[in-house]
Amino acid sequence: MTAFVASLRYEFRMQVRKRTVWIVPALTLVLFVLIGGSLLRDLFDPAERPVDPRTAVVGLAVQLNALLSIGFGCLLADRLIRDDRLRVASILDATPASPRARLLGKYVGVAAATAIPVSVAYFGFAAAYAVDTGEPRALGWALAAFGALFIPGLLFVAAFALAAPLVMPAPLFRVLFVGYWLWGNVVSPDMMPTLARTLVHPLGGYPLAAFFDFHGIDGQDTWAGPIPGATLNALRPDPTPALAWLSIVLLLIIAAAVLAGGHALRTRRIR
Amino acid sequence: MRIEISGLTKTYRGGVAAIDDLDLAVPTGMFGLLGANGAGKTTLMRILAGIVRPTSGRVTVGEHDLGTGAGRTAVQRDLGYLPQDLGVYPDLTARQFLDYVALLKGMDDRTVRRRRVGELLEVVALTEHADRRLRGFSGGMRQRVGIAQALLADPQLLIVDEPTAGLDPEERIRFRTLLSQFAGRRTVLLSTHIVDDIGQTCQEVAVLAKGRLIFRGTVEELTRRAEGQVWSVVTDGPAPTEGTVVSALPHDDGMRYRIVAPSAPRPGARLLEPGLEDGYLAVAAGRGNASRHPAAPPGRRP
Amino acid sequence: MRRAGWAAFLGPPLALALGITAALANPQPTDLTTARILLGALEMAIPLAAAVACSSLVGRDPARELQLASPTPYRVTLLRRMIVTLGWTAAVAVPAAVVLIATGWWARWPENHGAFAGQLTWLAPTVGLSSLAFAAGAVFRSPGAAGALVTSVWAIQQFFAGSAQANRPGRLLYLFATTRGTTPGDWTANRLTLLGAGAALIVVALVLLGRSERLIGEEDE
Numbered sequence: 001m002t003a004f005v006a007s008l009r010y011e012f013r014m015q016v017r018k019r020t021v022w023i024v025p026a027l028t029l030v031l032f033v034l035i036g037g038s039l040l041r042d043l044f045d046p047a048e049r050p051v052d053p054r055t056a057v058v059g060l061a062v063q064l065n066a067l068l069s070i071g072f073g074c075l076l077a078d079r080l081i082r083d084d085r086l087r088v089a090s091i092l093d094a095t096p097a098s099p100r101a102r103l104l105g106k107y108v109g110v111a112a113a114t115a116i117p118v119s120v121a122y123f124g125f126a127a128a129y130a131v132d133t134g135e136p137r138a139l140g141w142a143l144a145a146f147g148a149l150f151i152p153g154l155l156f157v158a159a160f161a162l163a164a165p166l167v168m169p170a171p172l173f174r175v176l177f178v179g180y181w182l183w184g185n186v187v188s189p190d191m192m193p194t195l196a197r198t199l200v201h202p203l204g205g206y207p208l209a210a211f212f213d214f215h216g217i218d219g220q221d222t223w224a225g226p227i228p229g230a231t232l233n234a235l236r237p238d239p240t241p242a243l244a245w246l247s248i249v250l251l252l253i254i255a256a257a258v259l260a261g262g263h264a265l266r267t268r269r270i271r
Numbered sequence: 272m273r274i275e276i277s278g279l280t281k282t283y284r285g286g287v288a289a290i291d292d293l294d295l296a297v298p299t300g301m302f303g304l305l306g307a308n309g310a311g312k313t314t315l316m317r318i319l320a321g322i323v324r325p326t327s328g329r330v331t332v333g334e335h336d337l338g339t340g341a342g343r344t345a346v347q348r349d350l351g352y353l354p355q356d357l358g359v360y361p362d363l364t365a366r367q368f369l370d371y372v373a374l375l376k377g378m379d380d381r382t383v384r385r386r387r388v389g390e391l392l393e394v395v396a397l398t399e400h401a402d403r404r405l406r407g408f409s410g411g412m413r414q415r416v417g418i419a420q421a422l423l424a425d426p427q428l429l430i431v432d433e434p435t436a437g438l439d440p441e442e443r444i445r446f447r448t449l450l451s452q453f454a455g456r457r458t459v460l461l462s463t464h465i466v467d468d469i470g471q472t473c474q475e476v477a478v479l480a481k482g483r484l485i486f487r488g489t490v491e492e493l494t495r496r497a498e499g500q501v502w503s504v505v506t507d508g509p510a511p512t513e514g515t516v517v518s519a520l521p522h523d524d525g526m527r528y529r530i531v532a533p534s535a536p537r538p539g540a541r542l543l544e545p546g547l548e549d550g551y552l553a554v555a556a557g558r559g560n561a562s563r564h565p566a567a568p569p570g571r572r573p
Numbered sequence: 574m575r576r577a578g579w580a581a582f583l584g585p586p587l588a589l590a591l592g593i594t595a596a597l598a599n600p601q602p603t604d605l606t607t608a609r610i611l612l613g614a615l616e617m618a619i620p621l622a623a624a625v626a627c628s629s630l631v632g633r634d635p636a637r638e639l640q641l642a643s644p645t646p647y648r649v650t651l652l653r654r655m656i657v658t659l660g661w662t663a664a665v666a667v668p669a670a671v672v673l674i675a676t677g678w679w680a681r682w683p684e685n686h687g688a689f690a691g692q693l694t695w696l697a698p699t700v701g702l703s704s705l706a707f708a709a710g711a712v713f714r715s716p717g718a719a720g721a722l723v724t725s726v727w728a729i730q731q732f733f734a735g736s737a738q739a740n741r742p743g744r745l746l747y748l749f750a751t752t753r754g755t756t757p758g759d760w761t762a763n764r765l766t767l768l769g770a771g772a773a774l775i776v777v778a779l780v781l782l783g784r785s786e787r788l789i790g791e792e793d794e
Contacts, residue, residue, distance in 0.1 A: 014363065018362070020713055020715050023718065028726075031726060035736045035739065070728045071721040071725045075718065078716075087354075087357065088359060089358075090354040091354060092375060093320075093321075094320040094354075095375040097376070169578060170717070171581075171625045172579065172584055172587070175588060175724075176587075177724075190601060191601075192595050192598045193598050270322060270323065
């Protein structure tokens, strides 16, 4: 437990102090505001914003999750290999601390630190929206959306971002990751086989549909369930709350499996 | 804490044998480890630190068997380790880095941990830099942080690999003294290329070559291995090619060479008293007077 | 190429292969959608791979101090590595474009702009995004941060294609004007703007990289 807490505390501290952990999401948000048409601006435009505060903050969650998770994954992509690069690993490996506990602490610590700017951005905009519209309920929905959408998705991304650079150069991971993010989240299932809208959908299609009754900002989209003629429809049952929980659990199980694989690989290499 | 190594072999992927059927006993106190680059010293130290697993053979430290997970963890609780390629987190201060390592070493009590970190920062003369980030530390200062982290848990076994690299002469002497004082009833395994460091601190020493033990004995015995083999040659011509040139100094009549060779490398060569470095070179070159001072079998003093 | 890294070598062909796989995996293919995905591999995947490789050129060079002490300015060395990376990208993209032209897939996409000028389909976004990556690398001295920034820019333009082209500056800087549409008549201006912006960003990067003391310290780890 001490090793987990120590690793979490210090990995968090080191990551949260990195200027780039703050600069990258900030620049992304600036670009996102500049292009116009995003909810970051529309939330404060009575003519453009959704009428329902739930739709507004959940829609904001979808947009920010889709966008900021990319920088989140890229910024985490060197954290596990960093100990070897900095030549600190041998000191840490010679301590009696369990390597598993250290890895878990590092995972939670760096993921939490890198998620801080994401959460600041999300809750900041949600709070501003709540004040602007006089809708305090929006903050409640924002909390629920953060728990059901951001946290599982970011933990899923973080596990791959930590483990994948053990088997490929970090830049190559970044290319494949952003390609995957587009393919696995946004590409329409009738265009090519994709994990979008399945139970393994890091943007949280099932929680969006079943927990938040979210059908896009305009109320026209569906985010989970089968598409006629699409492949992989077996992974797209009609959404229910139970399936939404299952979807979250599946993301966490995959994340745990990826981390365990990364741990096994690193252990095998150093020995 | 006595270390017993028998039949130890470590073969890396690709078939490279870093340690080859090594038998060695390391008693309590300071013990030196010498060998050329690639001799297997670092691999041996990593095995003893529980980082690398042996391919075969048995290693016990005190009563703990390093072949078992419980044994490794037990050894690591009593271990201080300073690796050759020491790294630090540049974004932590010296105090934070030591605190982190102390926590990983199981020093849970905050008050005790803070006091110990403060003491060691004092010992390595870094108190006034304790709250500066390691990013701005010189190589020598980082090495001192490394030394401090190795001593954190008051270890019974201290493994130090090239500990004086990067230290200035004063720091080097201070650290050697610190190690000697620290040893007492503990075991300190010192690996270095700086033969003088061994001579100043260790009573016993082992020499490795290509993963095998080629000498184990006292420092005096290693020195005597070069008896009758150390020569002084003064020449204004080319350097002698026979033997190993230990030093070359400008001289009124050309250059004065100190050479370790089994016979006089030039007519007129003058025989010199051997030093520890000469003994090491003689052994490393396979020319040591082995018949008089055989490598000790495991567990027995020569 | 060796110093530019494995990602620079593997990235462009891998990205192209994934694009072609995506075209082949289309469950309800039409000539139009298949042609769009194939040209999209050139316009989207290739620039992304090249840019992420370029984002890693500055920082973590173990021989950085030796480079800074050599008679060849380090920024020239870095620029050469970028040129090698883009050259390799071109060596992958041009044959792929030739194959698409020869097999007729190029012509099946209505906005193909011909065989010669049409090469700007991949060249302009590759130069634009890679130069942004190079400049971001020079500013942050962190491949992770520079990579994160260019992938985020790429993703914004993918996810919010409509919003990204809502105004003229946005349209001129839009990376995927060939396969995700732009206002008729804007295409040539868009491609030239991307090339011009790329050149300007390279100049900015070279100015920053000329201050060698910035490069000596450890990067933001």
